[in-house]
Amino acid sequence: MMVNNILRLLSLLAFACSFPFAVEPSPLQDFCVADYSSPVFVNGFACKDPNLADGTDFFYSGLHLPGNTSNFLGSDITPVNAAHIPGLNTLGISMVRIDYAQGGLSPPHTHPRASEILTVLEGTLFVGFITSNPENRLITKVLQRGDVFVFPVGLIHFQRNIGYGNAVAFAAFSSQNPGAVTVANTVFGANPRIETDILTRAFAVDNSIIDSLQLQF
Template identity: 45%
Template sequence: MASQWIMVLSLLVMWVIPQGSLAADEDPLQDFCVKDTTQQIHVNGFPCKDAAQVQASDFVSTVVKNPGNTSNGLGVAVTAANALTFGGLNTLGVSLARIDFAKNGLNPPHVHPRATELLYLSQGTLVVGFVTSTPENKLFAQTITAGELFVFPRGLVHFQLSTGDGTALAFSSFNSQNQGTSQVAKALFTSSPPIDDAVLEKSLQLSAADVTRLRSLIKKT
């Protein structure tokens, strides 16, 4: 009887551990699947280029090589190297982003619905943080300096603010080939078609004039 319970327990452990270790994306079924930009097929990801046509250059990208343009209202530029911009990442379950900050630049509150983010600060000083889900809505915020890491759990609202004397540069990795990004303010005030004013007024306790002003302001940034 004891040996039977040991066998059952072993089977349960074998089942549970792989479930807990799954990445955000499904495991690939082949060595690679370089995105084929010639096909207009809608799948959960992108169709694969014929393996016979794949070159070593398909696995190289200069997407994050150069600084982004931070001359905007937020003072930030996010340059993504994911399956949309780097076809060699298709089906591999990873991606990366370069984040350039002007002095006092802000990467505003946003979420990545499909990935956890691990940020490495290469230069400058950032205040970073995320907010847990309801009911606690607890803020975890920290000042980090060059050489430090900070992790943002998948799907939680988070932000980065440059607070040093100059510019800042960070690189973020994601456990998804296409992490997705939704800025909270833009999602609420610049959606297409727009969210009904009454919804925003009641949800955020704003006047009609406030909603109109915020729609215009956020659209410009």
């Protein structure tokens, strides 16, 4: 009987472990400072000798500087991830500073590998995300200075500055490399292009509209 119970337990563990988990693996040492010069290709960066690590490996300076919002979106992102702080490698976190000009937009996009928590430091933002099919429910909120909002992993979301001046926000991610898939750029700026007839059927519009959108991106 005990043997049968043990076999059942092992079967359940094997079954549970067969499902992928949407988290990054836990570090197996105190830290893994990225060795950008290593030729070894791994999921992240290879580690340098921990005895060679110092304070500069865990440090970044520059988030006090405003981004350049003189673009058609009126927004700019300053990232801080494992490519900027070697000591972030394998820790499963990262962050960005987002600057918005008046009316500036962070367009609909997703982060395929991370949830996001955003804090407004200055200004007023209208933010939202869309739930997955089939509901496709839009969930929105107006944020003021000091407010915090969460965007669940993988869901399309956006932010827009609806105040009368510039806005600034900091966002943190549950991945050292959350990735970003901007909907318009990805669909209409694919290289090589997605065939026009696929997009005309998907968006229920004429070929000329698709051609025009592809030229924009």
